């Protein structure tokens with residue numbers, strides 16, 4: 001998402017500090033408790049953009065602890081201001097994380113997330129950039145490690161190339177999505193769908209929205225993604241050895 005530099009960005013971010021995840025006890029062993037004593041499940045959105053989806057989801061599901069991650073600080077300012085505006089109510093169950101998906105292992109303990117939302121992730125269409133796609137198998141392996149048994153990934157995109165790529169990546173892990181639709185808005189799965197900013201814009205242009213859900217099977221395990229340091233040690237996606 002291209003974003004013009006926000007005026008007084010730091011001051012505006014500081015004003016919404018309580019909307020941001022505090023760095024006191026990371027990685028979170030019990031993320032729900034970081035948000036409220038009553039929260040009974042943990043939702044994580046990656047690439048929250050302007051935050052409309054996060055605010056509406058947190059409003060609709062007050063007993064879920066909702067974490068919305070966005071790497072662009074100016075977007076996080078917009079997200080946090082939106083959450084604070086009162087338009088969606090108080091939203092005590094919503095926190096934003098100004099960080100990148102590569103650092104997820106430093107933030108959440110394994111098995112602590114119940115649902116992961118990926119909405120209109122950047123498609124990175126050039127083949128050489130495939131590893132940057134948020135549905136590349138190395139990210140999927142990371143998400144599947146973060147999810148609890150029976151946890152779920154929900155992915156929406158207008159981009160057919162990225163959708164096909166994602167189906168192949170899922171299949172490479174030996175998994176099959178529960179739901180696949182190439183036209184979400186005309187499907188039975190549209191009931192209760194919360195539209196994102198990109199989704200609204202693409203569907204107003206007449207584009208179809210693809211959606212899939214992937215459940216982590218009971219007992220499923222996949223190795224965390226890693227590469228190698230110069231001295232041959234494994235380095236996990238977040239730099240943890």
Ligand SMILES: C[S@@+](CC[C@H](N)C(=O)[O-])C[C@H]1O[C@@H](n2cnc3c(N)ncnc32)[C@H](O)[C@@H]1O
Pocket residue numbers: 001046047048049050069070071072075099100101102119120121122196197198199
């Ligand atoms: C195309 S926008 C979609 C925004 C929003 N989800 C929507 O549907 O309207 C993708 C967003 O993902 C964010 N993003 C991309 N890569 C990311 C990463 N590795 N970690 C966190 N956020 C990321 C971008 O900064 C951008 O705001």
